[in-house]
Structure formats: structure tokens, C-alpha cells
Amino acid sequence: MKPNPKYLSFYYQTMTEFPDIELDPKKTALLIIDMQNEFVRRDMGEALQFKEMGEWERWIPFHDRLDNVTIPACKKMLDYFRANNMYVTYGRIACLLDNGEDRCAVQKSEGWNGMLLPVNSVNAAMIDELAPQDNEIVVNKTTDSVVTGTNYVRLMQNMGIETIVVCGIVTDQCVASTIRDLADNDFKIICVEDGCAAADQELHDAELKIMNVIYCNVLSSDETIEVIEKNRK
Numbered sequence: 756m757k758p759n760p761k762y763l764s765f766y767y768q769t770m771t772e773f774p775d776i777e778l779d780p781k782k783t784a785l786l787i788i789d790m791q792n793e794f795v796r797r798d799m800g801e802a803l804q805f806k807e808m809g810e811w812e813r814w815i816p817f818h819d820r821l822d823n824v825t826i827p828a829c830k831k832m833l834d835y836f837r838a839n840n841m842y843v844t845y846g847r848i849a850c851l852l853d854n855g856e857d858r859c860a861v862q863k864s865e866g867w868n869g870m871l872l873p874v875n876s877v878n879a880a881m882i883d884e885l886a887p888q889d890n891e892i893v894v895n896k897t898t899d900s901v902v903t904g905t906n907y908v909r910l911m912q913n914m915g916i917e918t919i920v921v922c923g924i925v926t927d928q929c930v931a932s933t934i935r936d937l938a939d940n941d942f943k944i945i946c947v948e949d950g951c952a953a954a955d956q957e958l959h960d961a962e963l964k965i966m967n968v969i970y971c972n973v974l975s976s977d978e979t980i981e982v983i984e985k986n987r988k
Contacts, residue, residue: 788923
């Protein structure tokens with residue numbers, strides 16, 4: 756499948772031939788990152804903070820993309836993986852201590868990355884539309900990357916996973932950090948473009964352009980399903 760030229764960086768603009776994506780569906784897992792009440796819902800968490808700060812108008816396009824594009828694409832991937840008895844996994848921001856002292860320095864900082872989400876809080880839970888079911892792995896992180904500070908890589912290696920399909924938020928932070936770490940740990944990665952979102956479209960597009968081909972394959976949800984189906988034996 757030829758990459759979308761929109762997401763080809765300087766390094767790959769002169770390439771004319773791209774190898775087909777090969778994977779084993781039985782060794783492929785879905786990873787949904789940070790689609791939590793705190794960040795996604797308009798009636799709690801960060802949305803309320805933005806409204807109090809008078810910044811809500813600036814964030815409406817992000818939430819519109821979540822509601823109209825990202826959540827439906829994540830749900831499409833989730834339904835597909837479940838229907839085909841493929842592995843579903845989650846990574847979410849959640850600290851084990853109520854005071855958050857187990858968080859990394861970035862999450863203790865002031866500004867966008869500063870957040871306190873105790874593991875059993877409603878805010879830390881995945882949104883209802885994408886809630887995990889029994890026998891689906893959820894790892895809690897106090898870092899941006901799902902890999903750093905968790906046993907996610909070890910779990911995937913134990914299960915024989917070779918390819919990870921990534922959805923979630925935000926594209927240029929937790930999603931990008933996770934994809935780079937997974938690539939460095941020898942996994943093949945598909946980043947589902949419509950299943951991700953950043954604070955604005957420019958950041959989203961720029962990060963996908965940087966990561967595509969070298970760290971992952973950037974595909975739409977429909978293209979991802981098409982690739983998996985073509986690789987069924």
C-alpha cells in the first residue's frame with residue numbers, strides 16, 4: 756500500500772517503491788492510548804478547566820475531532836479486533852498514590868502535562884464507548900509513553916505479539932512517545948490516523964509526517980482493516 760503523500764517527510768519524498776505491509780493477525784494487538792474521561796469528555800476534567808480559564812473556544816475543534824472522527828475510528832478498530840478474536844490492550848495515565856508522588860517529573864510539572872489522575876478515579880477511566888472488557892490488558896502509566904515505566908513490552912513479547920496497531924491521544928505527545936519506544940523495541944507499528952488526535956490539526960499532521968515509514972505506517976482505520984484482511988492466511 757503506497758503511503759498517503761500527505762504524511763511523507765523530506766526523507767521519503769523521492770522514494771517510488773514501498774514494501775507491502777506484512778503482518779500476522781494472530782500476532783497483532785490493538786493499543787488504545789489515553790482515551791480517558793479526563794481528556795475526552797466535555798462535561799468534566801480538562802474541558803471544565805478550559806472553560807473556567809476562558810480558553811474553551813480554542814479547544815472546541817479538538818473535541819469536535821474526538822467526537823466526530825477519533826472516537827468512531829477507535830470504536831471501528833475495537834469492534835474489528837474483538838470480532839476477530841484479536842488482542843486488545845490499553846495504556847492510560849493513572850497514578851497509584853492519591854497524592855501523585857509516583858508520577859514522573861513531567862506529570863508533576865506546571866502546564867499541559869501536569870496532571871493528577873488517581874488510578875481508581877472516574878476521570879482516569881476510559882470513556883464508556885471504548886471501555887475495556889474482561890480479559891483485555893490495561894497498563895497504568897505515570898509517563899507519556901506506554902512503554903516507559905510499565906511492563907507493556909514484556910507482556911507483548913510474552914504473548915508473541917509482533918505488530919501493534921495504535922490509536923489514541925494526543926498524537927504529538929503520548930502517542931508519538933509510545934510509537935517511538937515500541938519501534939525501538941522491534942515491534943512493527945500501524946498508527947491509525949483517524950483514530951488519533953492532537954490539540955490542533957497542524958500538530959497532528961506534522962507528527963504523523965515525521966513518524967511515518969521510519970517508526971510506523973500511518974494508515975486510516977479502513978486501510979488498517981484492509982491490510983489485516985489481506986494478511987489473513
